[in-house]
Amino acid sequence: MSPDILDEAMEIWFGPQHVSAHGWATKLTLVGDYVVECDPNAGYFHRSAEKVLEFKNFRQGALVLERMCMLEAFLAEYPYVAAVEKIAEIEVPERAKIMRTIMMEMSRLHSIQFWWGQFNAELGFFTMALWPWVDREYSLDAFEELTGSRHTVSYSTPGGVKYDFTEKFMKQLHRAIDRFEDRLPKFRDMQMGSPTFRARTKDIGLYHYKQGLKWGLSGPPIKACGVPMDLRKDDPDPNLAYDMVDFEIPITENPEYPGSSDALDRMEQRFKEAEVAVDIIKQLLPQLPESGPIIDPKARAKANRLPEGEAYARVEGTRGVTSLWLKTLDKAQTAYRAKIRGPCIASYYALKDLVPGSKFADFIVIFGSLDPYPGWWDR
Amino acid sequence: MSTIGRAVINKIPEITSNALGDNKIELIVPAEKIREVITIIEEELEDAMPESVFGIDLENDQYQLIYIFWSWSTKTLVQLRVSLEGEKPEIESSCDIFPGLEWHEREVREMFGIDFKNHPDPRLLLLPDELDGAYPMRKRFTTDQSRLEESGIAPPRPRPKPEGGDSK
């Protein structure tokens, strides 16, 4: 930057303690109301998960990964389980595949509902912040009924799932879905129809999907640009039941700038993702066989000591591609090296090139619309 | 072999490649050729997304660096494997080609000590300042293992048991 601007610039820390800094610290250089330079730095949530994974056996590892993102626990723990199943060649019974997919779509739904509330709270609208969180309580009750814990569910293990669907759980599952569906038109009015929301998010944080891909963005921030990039269709996982469902990858077109997205499109995109998630659940529920094994009996023995090998398992999380690269030595009880890749670092560091030029109040909107979750990156 | 694999091979013959799955390919790349391979990937592989860069410590100063790229339009996953040795191995930084790799490279630098030459801002990414030179992800960095015996997992390297046989 030219020196004369620098001397009147004001450096302000959007520090870790800030109300809506999501646990990261960003140093903004402001000239007047405009952000001139944005320097994101992470590391306040670092729990050295990859080092911890080297001391956890293969039935405990999923717990570490699940705490990377408590919001989508079913989706977060799955890459570890899939990597172990790939190395140990464990088959998963049909019923467990469907149960896993249903619970992963439920966790996607409630993670999107949480993000709704958080994004509206950042825009200062606490009414619409708490309404989605009320609907989310119904799915949390369903999780607690099924697995015994609302967030840290630890549901899938190598070889299948731990708990079976009970009658009460099915009732609560339907209640959560119906509650989401009959409040959706009301939320559309309050959200997309609100003039202040459109004023705050139109043409804010605009980027082309090619630039987004170069930053490493994936998931909703790219699908909002009209690009159907979704692992559920591009790289379907054998141990999940996405091939049993015919669904369309939801994308949002931006009329003025084709191929790119702004904060309004990203909100519209998440509306569609929630609807597709509910649609998948509805298609899968009748295909669930009444009875049958939910875990491969030999899996527990196989998962104790793994042969030598490397595996790379990925899943389409709510915030993007979530993956785990696992390497094990021969007959080892613990992983030799486990690399967790979360989607949120790309969205946080994309701010470095995305925010300069916009106003100070828009930094929050861009930051929130990319749905960053510090647990995913700082590990 | 997928098109990208053939494209890279005929440009730089000494790269060996093996297929990992139907649409995944792995290329073993010598350390000094890494920038060329990545520029080829950037041109040839359409819609390439840099997923991650990470190191593996194979003890006695043997390291491996793995780059992963995913292109959703051609549905191919390219995994480059670079092996390095030495106390503080060196490699060129390729974050000007893919800006997404910049923070992954910073993390590998602070965790493994693999230095990326001419990296734009080589600060620490995740670690506090006290752990600047400690490189915690190396196997040499021992953590507090006071209650490891109770935890039921054998120590990471199976030590030969004095009384033989696997008692646990």
Add this chain to the structure above:
Amino acid sequence: MSVLLQFDFWQWIQGIPQWIEGILYWIWGIVKWIIYAIWDFILWLWATIFNADNFFFLFRAVLFPGLIWVVLALIWAVWGTRKLWGRIQDRRGPFHQGKYGGLQLFADAIKLIAKETIIPDKAKRWMFRFLPGLLLVVVLLPFAFIPWDTVSAVNGGWAIADLSVSLVLVFAFLTAVPVVALLAGWVSGSKYTLIGGFRAANNQFAAEIPMIISTIGCAFLASSLSVFDISMAQTNVWFAVLLPINLATFLIAAIASVGIFPFDAPVADSEIIFGWRTEYTGIYFTLTYFAEFAEQMLYSALIVALFLGGPNGLPFLPGPVNFTIKFIVVFFFFVLVSSSFQRLRQDQIVKYCWKYLLPLSILNVIIIMLAIVYMPGLMLPLLGVG
């Protein structure tokens, strides 16, 4: 005759009692002076308080429509807002203290007063301490000119005071509030409060002009600048019926200059933590927090007085009761609006206020002028009967 000694020792001795007597008289004079002073003070106090009209004026100023009534209404307003926000956000408001959380406000007040008041080291100490008090005073003073009763203050009504130009005086006080906010933001020394202070001033420029212009309509129709006369002119038809656009622009401009929800930039808690009030803790926080609610109450009282006919309403109810019912309805509308919209950016606030509110209110003034000149009959019912 004996020889006169230079110094007649005996006469000197006889003089001592006189001297002592003089001292005693002197002391007695001081004591009398003190007693008389106290007595005069008591007489003065008795005269000012228990004199017929003075007592009544003091009662009105301090007790009913004055200080105690306004502070109680303030506490009720804060409690009502928190309960209403709760209900709108699908949760219960405060309920632990008192029957329906009624004592929650007193619990908060006691806790906040007991809390330590931290003064940041970069802050200007004296101004930092002085401004919250000034802010609350400036906001509470205009309540003196609100027409609580149909009978005017001079001949025995419940209103406190009235001037021929009380509308202008109320706006003089109200424009001072954002200036105090700007000063408080600059004086507390942190970057966030500085930005908050500038935003408060910016909000002021945006909303001040449309607010004042939209009250010109009422002044025209009542042909006087006193709030009491304006509310008295609305005995049989409320100005809200005659000037709906003025009511709308005044309402929106009032919301903007108070700084609540859609125009919430000065205290945007997700961007600049708590705006210009971030550094205030303890008693200073209470003062500024109450000042914001007092300002909301003041604007809703103004709307009731200027547009909804103030004390005239149901004939069998006394004036203040009518006023309070309308006041509660308008305050409910304020809370409803403040919990229905996202927050606008600062430059959008200024753009909307100047691009939509200002031309609308000026257009309204022109319409009123044309109506008065070309429709002489319009003014007859108002003035003839009034």
Add this chain to the structure above:
Amino acid sequence: MGFFSVLGDIYQIMKHTFRQVFKRPFTYFYPFEDRIYPERTRGRHIHVREVCTACAQCVRACPVVAIRIDKEDKKFEKDAALYFDYTRCIFCGLCVDACRFEALFHTPVVDLSEGDREDLIFGPDKIETLDRDPLEWRGRRFR
């Protein structure tokens, strides 16, 4: 610009918030009312010493090593005393799965709060029974 469509939107929003004012709120009075916890809730543990055979599988299965076993302190012929350290426990349920003799259960009691850290280590006496010293507040008994 659709000035009147904006007014229409604003009316819609205000209608929603106004109607919400008169609905029953979702929250309840926590210490006085509480929701029914499902029976699979992973709360604090109960150790049944009659069935326990001191095989220490639970100690090995715990990812955070929160259980300490003391084999000498026997109440029945083959059991052992367990010390649950609730400052470390993450309530993952692996110890209950690992126990083949069904000597360890979860209970839906999740409100564990103590004065200092030592009380959070539940020794053999505290881990077997659910009743704790009663907590009185506002004339209601909670524990």
